[in-house]
Amino acid sequence: MSNFTLSKTWQILGPFPIGTREQDFGADPLECYGGFSKLRYSAGAKYPSELVDGGFVGWSMLSSINHTVGPIDFRNARWKDNGVPFGWSIEQYQAWARGILVVHQPTKVFMQISGVSEYYINGEKRYHGDCYNYNTTTHIVHFEKGKYVIDVRMVHDIRIFGGGTTPPQCQFQVLIEPTKKEDLMVYPEDCAVITPSQTKKDADPMCEILMPDYLKDIGFAGSFGSVSIQNIGDDSIVVKSITLCVVDSRSLEGNKKGLFVEYKTDLLVKNISIIPGQIRPIGFQFQKEWGSLPAVEILKYWVRISLVVDDRDEMTEQNEFVIRASCSKITHVDWIKSVFKFTFLDYDNTVQYAMAKRPDILTSNPKKPIIIALHGAGVEADSSFWTKSIPTQPSSWILFPTGRTPWGYDWHGPSTRNVFKSLEGLKAIQDLLPPHFECIDSAGEDWVNVSAPDETSKTLKARDDKEWVIGNMDRLILMGHSNGGQGVWHLAVHFPDKIIAVVPAAGYLKIQDYVSFANWVGNSFSDPSLRAVLESAITEYNNDLHLSNMIDIAVLPRVGTEDDNVPPLHTRKYVRILNGLMKNSTAIKTSEAIGQGHWWDSVFTDKIVQDFLIKQHEKPSPREFCITSTNPAGIGSVNGIHLEQITVPYRLAKIKGVESNENILSIKTTNVSSFRLTRHFKGYQKLVIDGDRFSHLEKIHTEKGNVVFSMDKKSKRWKLEQVKSTERNAANYGPIHRMYESKSALTIVIPEKGDHYQHVALQIAHDWYLYGRGDSRIVYDGDIAAYDKCSSGGYRVYLGLPSENKLIDQIISDKPCGIEFEKSALTGIKVGDKLYNDPGTGILFMQPCNQHGEMAIIISGVDLIGFDSAWRLLPKRTGMMVPEWIVTSSEMKSIGLGGVLGAGYFDNEWKPFGFI
Structure with missing residues (x-):
């Protein structure tokens, strides 16, 4: 029973x-x-x-x-x-x-x-x-x-x-x-389990392990793997080591006689702690064996994991245990003929995968573009339906990134970063892949395809260049469908200096226009000024607002005229706006497939698209341009200019440029405080900024330097200076959803006592893993490492009332930002000069927390009811309108936005402003 x-x-x-x-x-x-x-x-x-x-x-x-x-x-x-x-x-x-x-x-x-x-x-x-x-x-x-x-x-x-x-x-x-041991292979008893994976109905539902494909006659396409472990015990556990094994699946499970190959691995993060109930993806690097595995289906992956149980008083060693992987069969792929999966380290040090398709011929042309294909919502990047939808190209590689998960973040934020890191990952495995040769078989009659290393013989005929290259990472062609089509528009308007052409199919304008936000319950109870502040938190993802950034990119927009999912109106609106910006009514035309719906089989394969791809070589440099942005943190270089600071954060900023015949660039700025030049900046002799002249520009071209053009606050004149560490810049702008772009595991700090906060921390960690396959570390505020020993560029979330979490007051004292907690008969929250102290008041805000560049997300309140109203607003999916600070009340439960008491941002000196 x-x-x-x-x-x-x-x-x-x-x-x-x-x-x-x-x-x-x-x-x-x-x-x-x-x-x-x-x-x-x-x-x-x-x-x-x-x-x-x-x-x-x-x-x-x-x-x-x-x-x-x-x-x-x-x-x-x-x-x-x-x-x-x-x-x-x-x-x-x-x-x-x-x-x-x-x-x-x-x-x-x-x-x-x-x-x-x-x-x-x-x-x-x-x-x-x-x-x-x-x-x-x-x-x-x-x-x-x-x-x-x-x-x-x-x-x-x-x-x-x-x-x-x-x-x-x-x-x-x-x-x-x-959670039965006999059902789930839990070892030691009631301690941990490699998380069940139910996504593949025909697979052994034992665990989720991420590994690269095994390339025929070559080896693994990458040296990184990841396995997700859930702690089902009552104490924290610490992962000490992982051993990757390849076994003969005909042997008994765990029987050493079945071992075929054992790989030495290193954990990417040492001594990974997992609290009860938590899931963490454990990344590891293994030493590859080249061409050592036979192409037979009896070989499977196993992992052997060494754990200790952490009762916070003493560490008790536990026995090693072995659990079979869900994707157990090792897939041998002929990379010459088939798309393959490779693994890489993403921006946050987690292991992710992408798919790659080689071209017909590998060439040494350093200028050839790379094609990046962005999938639609709910589509796995390794789906054969998706990878077959774009045909093999004559000389360009095709990259199929995941965006972290099938839905990802609408190719915003974490998904955008994943695209560029997967591109670096593809570049990194170039040395793994030898040229392709053709040789005569033993009978001397037929040609057969093989992969050969460096040497050739008299019977080999080189089909590929021996010293071939992947392509130019600054000459990208983007293709995408539906949500991926929107993603193409998004990347094109935010990172145009890396992109020469785009093919967006059935892409929508922005989330608010796809499914309107007009029917929010809270609209009937909230101040329009408040809604404007909240909406500005996602304005950077309004593609139509930023279209001026991509006027020099070749565009082939595609729609099916009978699309009932993303109406063709979205794409036609893109075209109208772009042509207006280019002052050419027919510069871009929509490619419409008559009678087709949201998807049709030839969306990327027909002659229209293939002819367009072949023609893309050089991108013209416009003599006039307009750079548009609302947030320097989410935009790259545009026409060789990178915004660092805007005068009023999250308000529209523009840089309009005109090139003269004397090789002088004159620009006029709106709401811009500082910017820098990048390696994409054209070699102008002089630069005129709002009337201020600068020369010898070749000395200040820098991609990562600290020299910026900055407007002096007193004289209102432009000057060259070093970035001021005390002020905000592109590295530490929000909004709060930027926490998911942390350069390391998201750290969640909870009070020593309080099961409620541990439960909240588990929900936050759950959401980051579920929606972004991200990693979180949950620690207690008494753990010194949570505050002092931080990796640069990370985010930490602090939970609890100020009287409970010992680090909250310390952070606010060390780095004042205009928000503080008043200690009185009834605790109050002070934002600027405004005091909020009604029962049920909560607050969620971000601020710097130490000298290492770490950022803190603080979730607190005047009482537990206020805390609960605030923490539910921590963004977990794209489209959440949460700025850099927000004050909540218990009335939010019933009237939504009407229960928000205040919201806003911090200026460039970390002083709060907004709806206060």
């Missing part, structure tokens, strides 16, 4: 309105009546909702099938009629579901709910779900004997479930599985 039983009948209450990405602001109308957890099923109870006939909704009952609830048909909802004035964004609704879990004896389980972002156990503890159905994370939950209420908050997210389908297809799936 099972230790628990989950009810098949669920109580449903809804639908109620909610806007795109509004859920984390609360905005639940039922909170006005005590909240769903306090409400009990009643056939006669009614609650107001404008989405249905009569304006009131009641309870209903729904039976689950194999623990799947939905799709739910709210029969009295006026989806079609509501869509007339509001479009499909009105289908973005929320509803609640309640089920009962009966536990027959104390037990510990893996638990997750897919298709939703949050659920509650007994109306108290909130867990974050798996809204994209990645099936890569679970929570460890301890249940005593008894009955438990499971409340699930559903949101019909148009981007996930689709729009325009009646009824909307919202549903969720409940996973509850025991």
Whole structure:
């Protein structure tokens, strides 16, 4: 008999309105009546909702099938009629579901709910779900004997479930599985498990391991691997070592006689600590064996992991244990004919992968472009559907990055950084791949393809250049579809100096235009000035606002005329704006596939696209340009100029340039405080900045130097000077979502005592791993290493009230930023001159925390209710409108934005401004 039983009948209450990405602001109308957890099923109870006939909704009952609830048909909802004035964004609704879990004896389980972002156990503890159905994370939950209420908050997210389908297809799936040793190969008993992977139904669901492909006759395509480990015990564990093994799968599991090859590995981070319930991806580097594995399917990966249990008082050594990998069969790939997977170190020192497709012929031409292909939402980069959609090119490599996960971050932030690091990773494995030769077989009749190292014989005919190169990393061609099409536009307007041409297919303008934010519940309760401050947190991702940056890039935009997912209007609007900026009404034309929908098989293969790719060689230098930005932290070099500081952060900044016949560049600036020249800057003899003249520019071209052109605050004249370490610049601008671009594991610091904060830390770590395959380190505030021994460029999140987390006051005292905690009968939060001290007030803000360049994200409040209102706003997905500081109240639960008391940014001297 099972230790628990989950009810098949669920109580449903809804639908109620909610806007795109509004859920984390609360905005639940039922909170006005005590909240769903306090409400009990009643056939006669009614609650107001404008989405249905009569304006009131009641309870209903729904039976689950194999623990799947939905799709739910709210029969009295006026989806079609509501869509007339509001479009499909009105289908973005929320509803609640309640089920009962009966536990027959104390037990510990893996638990997750897919298709939703949050659920509650007994109306108290909130867990974050798996809204994209990645099936890569679970929570460890301890249940005593008894009955438990499971409340699930559903949101019909148009981007996930689709729009325009009646009824909307919202549903969720409940996973509850025991943590039994015999089922999951847990060693030592109740200590740790390599995380179950359910993404591949036909694979052994034992663990998630990331390894590069094995290239036929060559070796592994990279020397980095990663395995994800979840701690299911009651004490922290420390990973001491990982041994990578290749075994004969016909032998008994763990039998040394089956060992074929054992690889020496080094952990990328030493002594990795994992607290109870946490999942961490453990990266390692192994010494490759060249051409040593036979191409047979009986060989599989194994990993042997050495652990110790950390009770914080003493370390107890545990036995080694072996667990089979889920992607167990070693895939041998003929890289000459097939796309292959390689691994690399990403910007945060985690191991990620990308796919690569070699060209027909490898050449030594250093100017040839590299093609980067950005996949759509929900598409795995290694999907054969995706990698086959772009044909092999005559001489250009094709790179298929992941963006970290199938949905990633809309190719923003972490996903953007992943693109460029995967490009470096491709460059790094060039020495691994020998030239391709053709030789005569023993009969002397036919030609056969082989890979050969350096030597050749009289019978070899070189097809590829012996000293070939991958290509030019500053001459990129971007291609992408749907979300990837939007990603192409995003990278083109933010990093144009690296890009010569783009083929965006079915790309949308920006998230707010794809599924409108107009129907937010909180809009009816909030000050328009506040909404403007919040929206500015994602303005840097408004592609249309930044189109002036890419006027010298060749563009072939593509759409299917019958696209009902991303309407062609988006692409046509791009074209209208670009042609207007170029002052040429037909400079760019939309390539429209008549009668085709969102995807069609020849979207990247037809003659139109292939002819366009072949023609891309040189990019013209415009004699006039306009650089547009709202955030120097998220933009690269444009026309050889890199913004470092803007006068009023997160307001629109522009640099307009005109080249004269005398090789002089004259520029006029708006809202710009400093900038530097990069190696892409054209060799002008003189530079005139708002009337101030500079010469000998060849001496100040620098990509990473500290010399900038800066406007003097008093004289309002431009001068050359060193970057001021006391002021803000591109390296430390926010908003808060920049925390996911940390150069090392995200460190979460919690008070020594308080299970609640540990639970919150686990949810934050869960979200970073789920949505970005990122790594987090959870430590106690008493751990000196959490404050003093930091790696440069990292972010740390501090949780707790000032009286509980000992480091919060210390950080604020060491690096004052205009935000402080008042100690009185009732603790208050002071932002500038404004004091917030009502019960239930919380705050979330960022600031520098030490001399190493580390940044702190502080989440606190005047009480625990205020803390809880603030921490739910920590961004976990793209599109979250959270600036650099925000003050919250308990009213957010019901009225969303209307419960935000203040929000804003810090100026260049770290003084707060905004809606105060």
